[in-house]
Amino acid sequence: MKWSFVPRGSKPVYITVNADEGEPGTFKDHFLMREDPHRLIEGLIIAGWALGARNAYIYVRGEFLPAIEALTEAIREAYKAKLLGKNIGGTKYSLDIAVHRGAGAYVCGEETALINSLEGQKGQPRLKPPFPAVNGVWNMPTCVNNVETIMALPWILENGPEEYQKLGTPKAGGTKVFCVSGDVKKRGVYEARLGIPLMELLESEEYCGGIVGNLKGCIPGGSSTQVLTAEECKKANMDYESLASMGTMFGSGAIMPFNDTHSVVEMLNTLGKFYSHESCGQCTPCREGTGYVQRIISCIANGKGKDGDIELLDSLCTGFTGTTVCPLAAALGAPVQSYIQKFRSEFEDAILKNPEHATPRLSENYRPQGWWE
Template sequence: MTDDWKTYKPLLLPDLPGLTDIETYEKYEGYHALKTVLDNPDTWSPEEVVLQVKDANIRGRGGAGFNAGLKWSFMPPPDGKPRYLACNGDESEPGTFKDRKIFEFNPHLFIEGAIIAAYAIRAEQIYVYIRGEYRAWVRILQKAVDQAYQKGYLGKNILGADFNADMTLHMGAGAYICGEESSLMESLEGKRGYPRVKPPFPAQRGLWGRPTTINNIETLANVPLVIRNGSEWYRRIGAETHPGPILYGISGHINKPGVYEYPSGMSVHTLIHEVAGGIRKGKKLKALIPGGSSTPPLRADVLDGLTMDSDSLRKAGSMMGTAGMVILDEDTDMVDVVWRISHFYHHESCGQCTPCREGTGWLEKTLRKIRNGDGEMRDLDLLLAICNRMEGRTICALADAAAWPVRYSIERFRDEFEAKCKQTVYALS
């Protein structure tokens, strides 16, 4: 990565005030992508939209990094019965706070992307699932949706074309697990947010048993960019295997925390030291959690040359996740941090599968014991053993997400854990 980023003009969150207003948005090419598609159904058939988006390789921004267009292509051919698009704005992974920026500063970009996606997968109902805590942002987005209805971008015969789409905002009520796509569907259906057994996958049996595609908010916000400028243009932005603009959420011990939009593949050092103003109080960096709490933490000494894209992060032993980077300085007590992450997963485990329901609590209790100064060396091996027994043994990935930070923290910061355990004072009787 060169210094290009300094001249980078944000695409998702451009420096244009008042984009929440539909007229302002329209002034800056807003809804042009949708018009292009609907006005030229011969060039822009739904299949063509899927193809373009697939070719652009928009990797899912919710954490899994799956090609969005490829996901769309899994939808079966229409059979005249309802099909759904669900937009995932549950955004609950600790360290992640990016989608709310889109709601607040560029909601129409997302709405436009969602309508194009609905067109591509031939769905007429769009549900936007937003975490209940984001009530203020639901209001902002609802206003934008209302405007879109007024302007005829939503509703019946959109822009005169033979295409209808309705968008409904649906508020969660405080459950991290509802960000998991099948759990999100259960929650939307008014149930406890228990992830579903896959297969069948949502494209086969989703909401109310009908084919459904679930995309992250940021992912959908990228769609109009692809339609406006073409997939080739999009693929040239940022890292080759993980292209496009990324909303980097930077938090923790950092001088200028916040959400920054830059191309993927940004150097981690650039992001920390230049973009976000360096470590707070001039301290040294100890660790980086690159993409939300579930991504394995990286030691500061492996960050040289590391870039924020899935390939580079995988090689370093972590993941892109949601690009919610948590910066931890030299004074951080890793045991304490990992305990708190474990506490989070313990609290958020839905309780459906045995290994996760029981394992998350066991991890937390053991980590709390070490943190409280009662740890023993064997507890570290026990923690690793519990992680082994949780990973890959459950319906959804929450158990993995809970195990990884523990496993990799112990592997990478074992000295700290051992030091904590060695401090334990034993009673002599």
């Protein structure tokens, strides 16, 4: 689908692998690149050949040193074996792969920010349209794909797309690499068919081997997705449609179940710190809003919450939707709103810890104190 937008023939086409895995709870790409870099190179050669690309970039998050080392080593080996460079394997097709180390900005996982960063500019998302497929790296058509997508290609080419389709649900075929962290017995990276029930993934011996403590809720697809309560977890299947019907997202496949020893307010506080720190500062709602929201959450978490803070948070997060260049602000807005909706009582309890919770922060007669007083 994504490849079909790339115009053919007229301009050089670039292919870029998005390995800037920054979503909290996601670590599958790092694992995949470290353990099997050759498959990524193989997939890139297939993708590059299909798109007619002469150059490919792998944008790796700067912190992933083992993955970068493994990749560079694998690329060196591939060049040695004449599987990269000019006339790959004696064919007419040539491809060069360059590994680019990012500087560790979450927003560079957004494809246009990634392209900006790759070009040496500030890692800030571009306005769309034009989309990267038309105008990407060096203003040329660019295909930006995830590590996992590229790495699935060799298998599909070997066994045929029908076989791959059979693995998943009718609407979304294939498998997905899940990375499970949090309160489970065996944390790690698991490949499973799409549509696997969430509880099967968490409880079966084949995968995570059960939950530690009492399940309170679960983040189904990385920190920016809406949280699921324990009841919802039992009904959820890990595919796009099922999760969308529950008001959440499939996201990056980072599953984070948590038990009842964790405070939802504290979790949200951590998330808020992350997103306000990672905002690129380009557009207003995110630059100012993430910090604002985070300060309110931290007030609630530190026993300084006031009545009405929950409503304030909710209305601020509504202001994130549709007003920003990229979805980073919405990626904070979605969890905030879902945490509040699903675990409201915890927030209310946290606010009640403040003995002065009922007195509003701003009195009717509040005037900022200034030089004129």
